[in-house]
Amino acid sequence: MNTLRNNVKLIGRLGQDPEVRNLEKDNKVATFSLATSDNFTDKDGNKKEATEWHNIVAWGNLAGICEKYLKKGREVAIDGRITYRNWEDKNGTKHTTTEIVANEILMVGDKPAAKE
Secondary structure, eight states, X not given: OOOOOOOEEEEEEESSOOEEEEOGGGOEEEEEEEEEEEEEEOTTSOEEEEEEEEEEEEEHHXXXXXXXXXXXXXXXXXXXXXXXXXXXXXTSOEEXXXXXXXXXXXXXXXOOOOOO
16 A cells, blocks of 8 residues: 655755744744746747745754755755645735745855855
């Protein structure tokens, strides 16, 4: 019997420094965007690159690691699960967000160069 699992694996670069919020009982949550790119050749033979943006969420100790070590431009590998969140803003407009809840984050590649 096949068991379907909600598992996402991404390798990409942070589009921003993680935003970390402290919650109740010393719990933290970190959120950031991750860019993944795919190279392909179009029907006319031109090389192209397509970039997708993903919303990443990390909780607890993993959020603390994100806060300490991750910066915009850093390349990371994410292992997590996809979630969908619905909410209504103060104007009554309904919104849906797709997020990747990280279970593991591995720093790969070099650190981004420091800005002068």
